[in-house]
Amino acid sequence: MTQSKDISPLAWGLLALLGLIWGGSFLSIRIALNEVGFLTSVAHRTGWAMVILWSYVLIRRLPVPTDRRIWIGFLGMGLLNNAIPFSLMAWGQLYIESGLTSILNAATAIFGVVLAALFFADERLSARKVIGVTVGFFGVATAIGLEHLLAFDPRSLAQLAVIGGTISYAFAGIWARKRLSGLKPEVAAAGMLTGSTFIMLPAAWLIEGPITLNLQPITWLAIGYYTVIATALAYLLYYRILALAGSGTLMLVTLLVPPIAILLGTLFLGETLHPRAYLGFALLALGLIILDGRALRAVDAKWQGK
Numbered sequence: 001m002t003q004s005k006d007i008s009p010l011a012w013g014l015l016a017l018l019g020l021i022w023g024g025s026f027l028s029i030r031i032a033l034n035e036v037g038f039l040t041s042v043a044h045r046t047g048w049a050m051v052i053l054w055s056y057v058l059i060r061r062l063p064v065p066t067d068r069r070i071w072i073g074f075l076g077m078g079l080l081n082n083a084i085p086f087s088l089m090a091w092g093q094l095y096i097e098s099g100l101t102s103i104l105n106a107a108t109a110i111f112g113v114v115l116a117a118l119f120f121a122d123e124r125l126s127a128r129k130v131i132g133v134t135v136g137f138f139g140v141a142t143a144i145g146l147e148h149l150l151a152f153d154p155r156s157l158a159q160l161a162v163i164g165g166t167i168s169y170a171f172a173g174i175w176a177r178k179r180l181s182g183l184k185p186e187v188a189a190a191g192m193l194t195g196s197t198f199i200m201l202p203a204a205w206l207i208e209g210p211i212t213l214n215l216q217p218i219t220w221l222a223i224g225y226y227t228v229i230a231t232a233l234a235y236l237l238y239y240r241i242l243a244l245a246g247s248g249t250l251m252l253v254t255l256l257v258p259p260i261a262i263l264l265g266t267l268f269l270g271e272t273l274h275p276r277a278y279l280g281f282a283l284l285a286l287g288l289i290i291l292d293g294r295a296l297r298a299v300d301a302k303w304q305g306k
Contacts, residue, residue: 015241019257021237022253023256024260026098027265029041038090038094042196046196046200048228048232050190053186056190062186063187071191072179073179073191074195080171080172081172081192082195083200085164089105089165096158096162098264102262105166105254109254110284111167117129133291138287142283143280144156186235189235193231251292
């Protein structure tokens with residue numbers, strides 16, 4: 001994980017905007033699932049976002065890679081960062097609340113730290129990281145409920161599916177560092193979405209049937225939101241924040257997404273979460289704050305100043 005930089009007001013503003021956008025994506029996905037299958041919803045998401053980002057690349061006249069190895073890298077990234085996690089989380093939302101999905105999604109950074117330590121020598125687990133990861137894992141277990149970890153009903157499986165999606169995201173970070181470093185971020189995102197679309201279109205077609213465009217206006221509105229705003233635009237914002245403030249700062253967006261998703265789920269879907277979900281999120285947030293380290297350094301500096 002890249003060391004966090006000092007956060008400028010612009011970076012804070014973009015981070016808040018990204019949190020708001022991704023917080024709304026859980027509501028829009030759940031609305032779309034009322035009319036389309038979960039695989040079809042993902043095919044829409046990756047396909048339309050792919051068209052938008054390649055249009056952006058061409059307008060900006062950014063170089064398009066021709067190396068076969070890079071395109072294999074795009075395919076792997078599309079599988080790990082889009083096809084698998086988008087599908088698992090969309091299926092999970094059929095059985096659990098959108099707010100709970102967003103809370104479990106926050107575990108992505110926890111698994112990312114663990115896997116990075118396993119694959120990269122410069123990402124070793126310090127004492128602080130071990131504490132942060134441990135607290136984060138307790139948060140995940142609390143949010144799910146220990147009794148549900150051993151059950152095999154649809155709700156329990158849905159929660160485990162969402163966790164599986166976060167693990168896939170973490171592996172995507174490893175894959176990107178090994179196979180896609182040095183590319184323009186916009187090109188990497190467009191290529192990744194191309195890889196995932198090549199996977200999702202036939203998968204959705206074979207399992208859920210032909211993809212129809214004859215959908216209700218509310219469904220198209222939901223698809224438009226999570227495609228144009230929460231995928232294409234969000235990726236551009238993501239890489240802009242990465243350049244401004246580093247990957248450590250980007251991890252903080254996972255703290256902003258759940259409150260927004262929970263609020264929207266309550267207002268528009270009538271969702272209510274078990275108190276353990278809020279306790280689990282609090283522990284997850286504490287684990288992420290410990291991993292980030294800046295709050296601890298600020299307290300230490302203040303204490304030393306005294």
